[in-house]
Amino acid sequence: MSERSLGSSSEHIVMLPMMAQGHLIPFLALARKIHQRTGFNITIASTPLNIQYLRSTFYKDSTPATECSGIHLAELIPFGRIVDQSKLPIPDRNAENLPLDQMEELFSLTISLQAPFHRLLSDIKEKEGRPPLCTISDIFMGWAVEVAKSVGTINITFTTTGAYGGLAYFSLWLNLPHLRADSEELTIPGLPDRCRFHISQFHKFVRMADGSDPCSRFLQPQISQTFQSFGYLCHTAEEVEPLALEWLRNYIKLPIWAIGPLLPPVMLNKSPYSGSSMSKHRAGKQPGISLERCIEWLDLHCPDSVLYVSFGSQNTISPSQMMELAKGLEESRNPFIWVIRPPFGFDMKGEFKAEWLPEGFEERMSESKQGLLVRKWAPQVETLLHKSTGAFLSHCGWNSVLESLSQGVPIIGWPLVGEQPFNSKMLVEEMGVSVELTRGHDSTIEAKEAKKVIEMVMNKKGKGGEMRKKAVEIAEKIRAAVTEEGERKGSSITALDDFISAVLTKRFSE
Secondary structure (H helix, E strand, O other): OOHHHHOOOOOEEEEEOOOOHHHHHHHHHHHHHHHHHHOOEEEEEEOHHHHHHHHHHHOOOOOOOHHHHOEEEEEOOOOOOEOOOOOOEOOOOOHHHOOHHHHHHHHHHHHOOHHHHHHHHHHHHHHHOOOOOEEEEEOOOOOHHHHHHHOOOEEEEEEOOOHHHHHHHHHHHHHOHHHOOOOOEEOOOOOOOOOOEEHHHOOHHHHOOOOOOHHHHHHHHHHHHHOOOOEEEEOOOOOOOHHHHHHHHHHHOOOEEEOOOOOOHHHHOOOOOOOOOOOOOOOOOOOOOOHHHHHHHHHOOOOOOEEEEEOOOOOOOOHHHHHHHHHHHHHHOOOEEEEEOOOOOOOOOOOOOHHHOOOOHHHHHHHHOOEEEEEOOOOHHHHHHOOOEEEEEEOOOHHHHHHHHOOOOOEEEOOOOOOHHHHHHHHHHHHOOEEEOOOOOOOOOOHHHHHHHHHHHHOOOHHHHHHHHHHHHHHHHHHHHOOEEOOEEOHHHHHHHHHHHHHHHHHHOO
16 A cells, blocks of 8 residues: 555654553554554654663664654653652653562553643644644553543554453453452453453452552553543454454454554564574663574574573563473473573562572583573574474563464463463463463472473474464464555555554544
8 A cells, every 4th residue: 555545644643652661562563564554754652761762772673764764752751740758750660670569650650641741742733733643552541542632633542462361451450350259260251251260360469459459540540541542453463363353342342453463574574584684673672692692502403392481571480480490491301592580579680690590500501502591681583483493481471472473383371460361371272372381470380390391392293283283373374464465465454554544534534
């Protein structure tokens, strides 16, 4: 579709992501996709710290002039808010920098952005003579609906989760079904009765929630307000989650455009990855190992033989879990790459101590070439692209799920927070591409169980082989959804064009 067929390239869209790596990454990818497709100007607004993360990405990837050529970054400085009685301004935050029990601080920062966001939209309106075409805000910024309306434009909610995980998460917080449940198994409104959940799949914040707690007081109004948006953009594809998208549409009663997955182009290329370049799409992150060394290590191993282990940008596991997982990995004799950070309860940015692993573990793994331990960050995209990677032991964050499945790599689930347990449940029960090892930070895991699951998934026969086959089928669906060849457009390309047409029609009808 040409730029002219979509409207004037002078149109302006303003985006407002949540201050967390798992949200910044897809928002930036969406901005690039819309700009490439339409020529529209895109402004991504966030706090200075998070703009710094995004800016560092601009100048490290293959398109260093992005910010100058249609995608802009705007700093929002929160005013007029204080933390409790400290009388100090709210510090700039990213979810990665906060322990889970301090997320209220991030919620406060989010709310305090209303005034500067309104000011940004008003300045654009004054400068350009009309308001932005629309705003696209995160699910956690429900207040953006009214702010957009106040300057004469519309708001679109972008859920960076999939349809299944997002629906379960939204409905769970809006309904708190565990308060009325008479057993440890229950249903969540909006999902069919066959999708029964166990109370252990809910984070302790949910289990403790009664509607008057800080999480409920923040999340319930924010989610509810998003239902007043013009529509939703969902980070999935029609072919990947057909039933869940139907359930989500029935629940929120709004147009939903499935415009995902928003992945680095290299992950959607059918040609084998050569290892010649690095996508560097992680906002402001430097890997703890060089890409060259990582690829060299992977090249030592057979196709589909390496287990990649990572718990995402802001997660880690407990000391006892870490110890047992290490023992299970070693006893399996299966090659692995493990992205390690200090365990839960310790400073994740601090130094990693040898005492958290079995004595001599790292030395043995290095000498035998069985394991490669990477501090803090690994080149995840390139690792998943490599022919030697055969499975992903993951926290089931949605970005990681899509990256893994786009390469036909099955998953061993270890969900920790947020909608991750619901993603894991879908991967196991709806897709058949995963098996769950355990869940949460407080579960007991033994080395022998870890070894058993690893061996089963890495086996190319039996259940492991079936999971891999289904993962490859989903990879084909993902590629089909985002491919455009001549007059043929994938469902996600069509959805993005339909979304642009809908907001332009709304603009010109007024």
